[in-house]
Amino acid sequence: APKGFIAPNVEVKPFSAAFDVVAHELTHGVTASSARLNGYPFSDAGALNEAFSDMFGASTAFFYEPIGTAPLTASYTLGRDLAVPAGALLIRSLSDPRTTRDPDHYTQRIIGGDPHYNSTIASHAFYLAIEGGANRTSGLAVQGVGAANREQIEKAFFRALTVLLPSNATFALTRAATIHAARDLYGAGSNAERAITQAWDAVGVQDRIAPTATMLPNPASSTAAPCGGLQPSWNLGVTVSAGSSNLRFTQWVWDIFNHNGALEEHDTLSPVDFSQFFRSCGPGSTTLLAQTDACSSVCVSFLSGDSRGSTQITFTAVDDAGRTVTFATPRVTLR
Numbered sequence: 001a002p003k004g005f006i007a008p009n010v011e012v013k014p015f016s017a018a019f020d021v022v023a024h025e026l027t028h029g030v031t032a033s034s035a036r037l038n039g040y041p042f043s044d045a046g047a048l049n050e051a052f053s054d055m056f057g058a059s060t061a062f063f064y065e066p067i068g069t070a071p072l073t074a075s076y077t078l079g080r081d082l083a084v085p086a087g088a089l090l091i092r093s094l095s096d097p098r099t100t101r102d103p104d105h106y107t108q109r110i111i112g113g114d115p116h117y118n119s120t121i122a123s124h125a126f127y128l129a130i131e132g133g134a135n136r137t138s139g140l141a142v143q144g145v146g147a148a149n150r151e152q153i154e155k156a157f158f159r160a161l162t163v164l165l166p167s168n169a170t171f172a173l174t175r176a177a178t179i180h181a182a183r184d185l186y187g188a189g190s191n192a193e194r195a196i197t198q199a200w201d202a203v204g205v206q207d208r209i210a211p212t213a214t215m216l217p218n219p220a221s222s223t224a225a226p227c228g229g230l231q232p233s234w235n236l237g238v239t240v241s242a243g244s245s246n247l248r249f250t251q252w253v254w255d256i257f258n259h260n261g262a263l264e265e266h267d268t269l270s271p272v273d274f275s276q277f278f279r280s281c282g283p284g285s286t287t288l289l290a291q292t293d294a295c296s297s298v299c300v301s302f303l304s305g306d307s308r309g310s311t312q313i314t315f316t317a318v319d320d321a322g323r324t325v326t327f328a329t330p331r332v333t334l335r
C-alpha cells in the first residue's frame with residue numbers, strides 16, 4: 001500500500017518484502033502437511049499453528065541474514081521489513097511480546113481470540129529457550145542454550161511439529177512434545193531439555209490435570225435460520241479439553257434454558273453423537289487423547305420460539321483408571 005494509505009506517513013510493502021514473513025507462510029505449508037494444526041478459533045491448535053510459523057520465520061531469517069535491526073537483517077521482531085519506517089505496523093515481538101501488545105504468558109490467552117495474538121505465548125517460550133532471560137509476567141528466569149546453539153531448540157520444536165503433535169494439540173501437549181523431542185535428540189538432562197522446560201514454566205504452560213469444557217461467550221445471534229429453520233439461532237463454539245488422562249465419552253447432556261431460567265430442553269446425547277458433532281478440531285471420535293482438544297461449532301435455537309435464554313453442555317466420560325468424570329461448559333447467555 002502506498003505511503004499514507006493504511007496509516008499516516010507509513011508505507012506498507014508487498015508481504016514478500018519481508019523474508020521472515022515469507023518463511024512464516026511457507027511454514028504453514030510444512031504444518032499443513034505434518035501436524036495439520038487446526039481448530040481455529042476454538043482450540044489452542046490455531047494459535048500453535050501461527051506460533052510455529054513465527055518461530056521458523058525467525059529461524060530462517062537467522063540462518064540466511066546477518067543479525068541486526070536494519071532492513072534485511074534477522075531479529076525476533078517478525079514483519080519488521082513490511083513497513084517503512086521499519087516496524088511501524090504489522091509486527092510481532094517474540095523476545096518481548098508485550099511491546100507489540102501480544103501476550104507473554106498463558107494467563108493472558110484469550111479463548112476464541114485471534115490465533116496470531118495467542119501465538120506469542122508459545123513463540124516467546126521458543127525465544128526464551130534459545131536466548132534465556134526472564135519472563136516479564138511471571139518473573140521466572142530461563143537459562144537458554146545460547147544463540148550459538150539455537151539449532152538445538154529449532155530442531156526440537158521442528159521434531160515436535162512434524163513428528164509428534166496431532167492436529168488437535170494444545171499448548172500443554174506442545175510443552176510435553178518439545179521436551180520429549182529435546183530428550184530424543186540431545187538426551188535426558190541435556191541443556192536443550194532444561195531450557196525448553198524452564199521456558200514453558202516461565203510462560204505459564206503446564207501439563208493439564210483435569211478435563212475442562214469451554215463455550216465461547218457472547219455467541220452471535222443469527223436470523224439466517226441455520227438450525228433447521230428455527231429463528232433466531234446461535235452458533236456456539238464448544239471445546240472439550242482432556243487433562244492427564246485419555247477419556248472415553250459415555251454421554252453428554254445439552255440443557256437449554258428459556259428467558260425465565262426454566263429448563264426448556266434437556267437432550268441426552270450419545271458417544272457416537274459426540275464423534276459426529278466434535279470434529280472442528282481433531283479426528284472426531286468417541287474418545288479424546290490426554291492433553292488434546294475436541295471442538296465443535298454447533299447451532300442452537302428455542303423450540304418455543306423464545307428469543308433469549310441460556311445454554312450449557314455437561315460431559316460424562318470414563319478415564320484411564322476406570323473412573324467416571326463429569327464436567328461442564330459455563331452456562332452461556334443467548335440473546
Ligand SMILES: [Zn+2]
Pocket residue numbers: 024025028050053
Ligand atoms: Zn500465519
